Amino acid sequence: MALMWTSISAIQNPSFINFKNINDRRFFRAITRASGSSSTVSDGSSVLLRAAKHTVDTYIKSGMVVGLGSGQASGMAIQYLGQQLRAGALKDIVGIPMSITSATEAATSGIPLDQYQDTSQVCTDSNHLLYFLLIGIDFAFDDADIIEEGTLVAVIGRQRPRGDESIIEEKSILNAADKLVFIVPENRFKGGLEGSIPVQVQSLNWMDAAEEIDDMFLGDAEVWRRPYIGHAGPLGGDFPLITKEGHNVLDVIFTSPIQSLAEVAESLDKVEGVVDHGIVSKSPLVSSSPLYSL
Numbered sequence: 147m148a149l150m151w152t153s154i155s156a157i158q159n160p161s162f163i164n165f166k167n168i169n170d171r172r173f174f175r176a177i178t179r180a181s182g183s184s185s186t187v188s189d190g191s192s193v194l195l196r197a198a199k200h201t202v203d204t205y206i207k208s209g210m211v212v213g214l215g216s217g218q219a220s221g222m223a224i225q226y227l228g229q230q231l232r233a234g235a236l237k238d239i240v241g242i243p244m245s246i247t248s249a250t251e252a253a254t255s256g257i258p259l260d261q262y263q264d265t266s267q268v269c270t271d272s273n274h275l276l277y278f279l280l281i282g283i284d285f286a287f288d289d290a291d292i293i294e295e296g297t298l299v300a301v302i303g304r305q306r307p308r309g310d311e312s313i314i315e316e317k318s319i320l321n322a323a324d325k326l327v328f329i330v331p332e333n334r335f336k337g338g339l340e341g342s343i344p345v346q347v348q349s350l351n352w353m354d355a356a357e358e359i360d361d362m363f364l365g366d367a368e369v370w371r372r373p374y375i376g377h378a379g380p381l382g383g384d385f386p387l388i389t390k391e392g393h394n395v396l397d398v399i400f401t402s403p404i405q406s407l408a409e410v411a412e413s414l415d416k417v418e419g420v421v422d423h424g425i426v427s428k429s430p431l432v433s434s435s436p437l438y439s440l
């Protein structure tokens with residue numbers, strides 16, 4: 147594994163925190179030496195753990211509603227958050243898990259959980275007037291497969307779901323968060339990205355959507371339907387993946403460098419049958435002063 151100094155991107159407030167430049171330079175020199183030519187996964191893990199702890203220590207305050215992401219680094223942050231709760235360093239945290247895996251990790255770490263409701267709740271006051279109560283998420287952290295240098299637009303969902311992950315649910319929590327941090331190793335932070343953009347499509351007319359996307363990125367990308375088991379291929383084999391929402395997943399595999407992830411997202415959004423995709427743009431806050439009660 148390459149040298150794993152870790153970058154953290156605060157997406158809503160895109161000040162870029164580079165672990166190489168903050169805190170303890172000696173630590174990173176030590177990691178550099180330890181990584182060297184015989185670097186191991188554990189070296190990378192220890193840097194990720196440090197980044198995960200830094201994320202919790204810096205951004206999470208008592209009383210917050212926190213979106214809990216999926217992936218190795220998020221798992222570390224969840225465990226550390228649980229430790230901080232048990233130690234009394236933090237209290238009154240409510241976790242909003244983005245997947246079954248993060249829910250399980252949070253539950254075993256002793257973090258109180260709630261579910262995110264994407265729609266506003268309708269309430270009545272004493273005069274029987276209707277008003278809306280917005281559910282707010284103060285902060286969220288997550289892993290990302292790749293982050294576009296410069297824009298901090300991220301891609302999630304490249305890997306086959308390990309549990310019951312849903313790009314749709316994950317993105318709705320990420321987009322609802324007032325502040326968002328991706329915890330990623332440095333080698334996932336780059337420009338001119340290649341590789342897969344996962345696209346969730348309606349299963350009935352998946353092929354029409356696939357053809358339209360194929361035409362759209364002709365020469366730059368191949369479009370394959372993601373299999374549940376077995377080998378990948380354009381048609382997704384005999385057992386195509388069906389998401390928990392009943393959709394298929396297309397992997398739009400870019401073989402040429404992507405100039406702008408935001409433009410790819412905009413193009414995909416226009417295709418009939420596309421339900422969602424793994425590109426997470428810098429979205430505005432759902433509410434700058436949310437009223438919430440969880």
Ligand SMILES: O=C(CO)[C@H](O)[C@H](O)COP(=O)(O)O
Pocket residue numbers: 215216217218219288289290291292301302303304305311316
């Ligand atoms: O899609 C994702 C978040 O849901 C992650 O990018 C993906 O799970 C990466 O995991 P890891 O960091 O463990 O490789």
